[in-house]
Amino acid sequence: MIETKGLVKSFDGFKALDGIELAVGKGSIYGLVGPNGAGKSTLIRHLAGIYRQDAGEVLVAGRPVYENTDVKSRIAYIPDDIYHFMQASTRDMMRFYRRIYPRFDMARYSALKDIFVSVDERQSIRRLSKGMQKQSAFWIAVCTNPDVILLDEPVDGLDPIMRRQIWSIIMADVAERGTTVLVSSHNLRELEDVCDHMGVMNKGQLMLQRSVSELQDNLTKVQLVFENAAPDFSAWPEALHHAQSGRIHTLILRCSQEEAKGRLKLLSPILLDTVPLTLEEIFIYELGGADYAVKDIIL
Numbered sequence: 160m161i162e163t164k165g166l167v168k169s170f171d172g173f174k175a176l177d178g179i180e181l182a183v184g185k186g187s188i189y190g191l192v193g194p195n196g197a198g199k200s201t202l203i204r205h206l207a208g209i210y211r212q213d214a215g216e217v218l219v220a221g222r223p224v225y226e227n228t229d230v231k232s233r234i235a236y237i238p239d240d241i242y243h244f245m246q247a248s249t250r251d252m253m254r255f256y257r258r259i260y261p262r263f264d265m266a267r268y269s270a271l272k273d274i275f276v277s278v279d280e281r282q283s284i285r286r287l288s289k290g291m292q293k294q295s296a297f298w299i300a301v302c303t304n305p306d307v308i309l310l311d312e313p314v315d316g317l318d319p320i321m322r323r324q325i326w327s328i329i330m331a332d333v334a335e336r337g338t339t340v341l342v343s344s345h346n347l348r349e350l351e352d353v354c355d356h357m358g359v360m361n362k363g364q365l366m367l368q369r370s371v372s373e374l375q376d377n378l379t380k381v382q383l384v385f386e387n388a389a390p391d392f393s394a395w396p397e398a399l400h401h402a403q404s405g406r407i408h409t410l411i412l413r414c415s416q417e418e419a420k421g422r423l424k425l426l427s428p429i430l431l432d433t434v435p436l437t438l439e440e441i442f443i444y445e446l447g448g449a450d451y452a453v454k455d456i457i458l
């Protein structure tokens with residue numbers, strides 16, 4: 160649904176995007192994670208049709224986005240900084256969007272008043288708090304019934320209850336309408352519960368993109384106890400990590416759970432348990448070995 164091919168963008172000779180090959184399937188929630196300055200917002204602005212690329216292609220539903228009004232009318236973009244006309248109220252913005260977006264859904268706008276109760280729709284946006292401004296932007300954006308939602312750091316400034324409500328609106332759209340969502344954050348923990356695909360950006364490059372299930376299937380964490388001395392796991396090429404605390408050995412292996420259990424059972428441990436890996440741990444091992452601090456990139 161969303162695709163970039165060899166996307167390059169420079170600002171005054173500085174390559175902010177350096178050959179991005181992004182692929183986001185329809186109905187997917189794709190999390191884009193990376194440190195400050197990685198290029199996430201620049202990439203999203205290309206997907207929203209705000210920036211014109213220097214080289215490469217930016218496609219939504221197979222069609223170029225830049226200066227394509229029809230494609231852009233199906234995309235909702237909620238930037239990190241607020242884009243509304245600050246003098247206008249939420250209601251003014253609703254009227255403005257209703258004229259521009261042919262699929263603007265007035266029934267949905269009215270229904271969502273019960274969710275966004277803290278946003279006074281007649282108040283000028285300038286006078287709303289940062290979190291309320293975000294809510295107002297989100298309220299208007301989802302009423303356009305978009306095929307694609309682009310969220311740049313969406314939960315910055317939102318309280319936990321509002322975060323959950325916004326995510327439940329997005330999840331319902333994904334489930335019922337097959338909406339495609341791309342969401343960026345510099346914090347992996349914000350994304351790991353909601354995304355089915357993840358991409359890691361650093362220094363203008365997409366270093367890794369996978370489905371979360373593929374990431375989870377590829378690595379297994381186990382805890383083991385042996386009656387006698389443990390074998391030398393450092394000789395196992397698939398053992399990425401081994402730690403011991405008392406009699407408990409913790410291993411992270413590059414293989415599926417079934418393979419790990421099959422192999423470890425042969426060692427007759429008196430205890431063998433698999434432990435779920437967090438995405439944070441998965442990324443640390445997937446990206447490990449490169450000459451940068453992985454934790455700086457994803458946490």
Ligand SMILES: Nc1ncnc2c1ncn2[C@@H]1O[C@H](COP(=O)(O)OP(=O)(O)OP(=O)(O)O)[C@@H](O)[C@H]1O
Nearest residue numbers: 170171175193194195196197198199200201202345
């Ligand atoms: N309009 C611009 N003019 C000049 N440089 C820019 C412009 N927009 C972005 N950059 C530069 O491009 C790089 C990527 O910036 P970008 O805002 O895309 O990163 P980001 O991953 O979204 O970071 P953050 O998490 O801090 O929002 C940065 O070095 C930034 O200074």
